[in-house]
Amino acid sequence: MKKGWISIIGGTILGIVISFFTLEYNGWQINRHDRDGVAYQSINDIDINLVHNSFIIIVVSCLAIYFVLFLLEKRRNRFN
Numbered sequence: 001m002k003k004g005w006i007s008i009i010g011g012t013i014l015g016i017v018i019s020f021f022t023l024e025y026n027g028w029q030i031n032r033h034d035r036d037g038v039a040y041q042s043i044n045d046i047d048i049n050l051v052h053n054s055f056i057i058i059v060v061s062c063l064a065i066y067f068v069l070f071l072l073e074k075r076r077n078r079f080n
Helices: 002-022 048-079
Strands: 029-033 039-044
Touching (some): 002 048
Antiparallel strands (some): 029 039
């Protein structure tokens, strides 16, 4: 139980950090102009690829931490 929570929290933090430093945000910004050329509305679009890739990195980080903790626990039990 403790191993699961540690892997979820640690994997989420590690995945966010990895995503922040490795992935680039390429979102669109749409500006609407009036007749005088002044922007009166700005629409920001979210980059779906960024969200998807970040989610995959977070899931892989969680699984990797869980696997490492599993191996450490198995090794510790073998020596006791």
